[in-house]
């Protein structure tokens with residue numbers, strides 16, 4: 001079952017996941033893909049900010065933070081699934 | 082399907098060559114630029130420090146003459162969304178009336194190579210010769226990672242050198258390489274990547290390239306993880322942060338005061354010496370009172386400025402600033418802005434001018450304008466002398482809790498007041514005037530890095546020089562003009578009166594006094610007299626001029642060694658009455674917290690927004706708010722019996 005990164009952050013699920021797709025074709029989704037959130041990339045939830053949002057993810061060796069409004073656009077599944 | 086990649090002729094070389102430094106934010110570009118050119122452009126451990134292109138000549142010792150380097154703002158791709166990204170792309174495509182660069186140094190962080198390569202492919206797609214600087218080799222090794230630059234070079238088909246920019250390792254090799262971009266013939270590896278059309282294709286290509294290299298990916302940065310667990314903890318993290326801030330403002334009073342008293346004694350001694358040795362002419366008095374005492378009153382705050390910037394630069398260099406943006410992003414979301422706006426606001430605590438420049442990283446024009454309009458509320462370093470002088474004079478130094486006194490807490494409160502005003506006004510603007518959707522927010526969080534003391538020291542030195550230069554130019558000029566306005570028209574000395582009394586008479590009848598009295602209807606509700614009014618008008622040139630004004634007015638009051646603060650508070654037995662009641666002093670502090678009193682800020686707002694409309698608007702609404710809040714403070718404080 002695919003979930004979004006926002007669900008993953010809500011569940012504080014720190015397992016290694018793989019990006020299935022980034023929904024939308026607008027400039028925003030393109031930018032998310034350009035910074036590395038694109039299909040096939042491994043991604044891992046690290047922590048939420050003290051106030052609950054945004055959340056920090058590990059992506060291609062770097063720590064990236066996304067608000068949940070963006071995290072909702074990124075669908076993920078278990079790595080290797 | 083293959084596209085033909087345009088390759089610009091690489092021979093014969095046209096000199097001088099121009100080489101652009103391209104890379105993701107925080108990959109180490111500015112550090113390399115500085116190492117190659119010998120410049121000292123500001124680098125910092127958070128994205129968005131460089132927002133404009135900056136040029137410098139490659140140092141001769143690398144073997145070539147007349148090679149120019151262009152440092153660019155960090156970009157993730159060549160499809161720009163924000164102003165700083167546009168600058169980078171325009172340089173590469175040949176904008177600003179210049180030809181495209183003769184080559185590109187692609188800066189790639191060795192700990193996140195996969196993220197750095199796609200950009201190189203895009204640059205190669207523009208037909209530009211590319212070489213690669215692999216930075217942060219030291220961090221890669223520390224995290225047990227490994228890569229052979231030679232092997233990457235073979236896979237990409239372009240020269241690759243490993244460097245540790247901030248320690249100068251590998252810089253000689255890079256310098257030699259940069260001296261001859263005409264030899265960088267792109268091989269098939271990179272050209273293959275250049276054909277990729279989508280981000281997916283480019284990242285896929287990057288993984289292929291890396292997959293073909295024998296390499297060891299670095300382990301997670303354990304120190305960063307541990308520190309984050311602590312500093313980003315909801316309870317502990319906030320407590321640590323608040324304690325740190327309060328402690329810092331307390332230190333400004335307790336630690337910096339001895340150094341300040343020393344400087345203050347020096348200035349007074351110098352002024353007295355001049356009055357005692359030179360013949361008593363108007364020029365002597367201008368020199369002693371207008372120049373030495375006026376400008377000196379500002380210079381004595383150098384220790385506090387140094388302390389402030391040591392802390393700010395440390396926080397920037399260690400990687401905490403980006404975390405602060407991460408923590409506060411939620412609050413920024415409530416007011417309708419994003420974390421990057423917060424980074425721009427943070428820079429404004431040093432000075433609103435670079436802060437407003439830093440808004441170039443904000444992609445949404447409305448968010449950017451909102452941030453520009455509220456950035457001057459951030460408590461810039463020019464407010465510090467005024468705050469410290471008034472607090473030391475009118476707020477008791479009684480301890481409140483542990484090492485904290487009312488003085489330190491008042492200063493802390495003023496910083497929060499500025500921040501609150503910025504956030505609230507932003508919320509108002511975003512709900513009304515500048516309503517609009519928020520763009521996606523992404524922020525890369527760099528690892529924590531232990532700053533090198535020499536880097537911080539150099540940075541602080543630069544800021545101290547800037548402060549002294551301000552004192553020697555704009556504040557000096559304002560101080561001299563004020564001296565004339567405070568001492569003209571001349572009047573014959575009355576032999577019945579003492580020197581001090583005569584001086585008071587001159588001041589009371591001066592042009593400045595008349596001007597100050599003219600303003601009394603405006604500021605009478607807060608009980609400001611003409612002396613404060615003159616200071617308020619004069620500080621329109623620069624906030625510190627307030628201090629210089631008061632120093633001149635009080636030049637001949639009081640005993641030897643009595644500081645300006647003591648005089649303002651009134652010396653009790655038979656001496657001058659206090660300049661202000663405590664309620665008025667609080668009102669004045671609040672006025673300074675909110676008022677727009679800085680020509681350079683107005684000028685930069687005009688430049689960044691392209692017209693007079695927004696600077697005029699900022700001036701009007703900030704000063705209006707300042708007046709209202711000062712009045713409210715006065716009323717409340719008077720009611721409370723202050």
Ligand SMILES: Nc1nc2c(ncn2[C@@H]2O[C@H](COP(=O)(O)OP(=O)(O)O)[C@@H](O)[C@H]2O)c(=O)[nH]1
Pocket residue numbers: 104105106107108109110111112113123124125126127128129130131155216217218219220244245246247248398530
């Ligand atoms: N350990 C290490 N730190 C580096 C290296 N190069 C740069 N830095 C640090 O990384 C941070 C970002 O550098 P900067 O030059 O401002 O990056 P830019 O945003 O690409 O211009 C700064 O704190 C530098 O001191 C390096 O090779 N090794």
Ligand SMILES: [Mg+2]
Pocket residue numbers: 110111112123124130131153154155
């Ligand atoms: Mg930079």
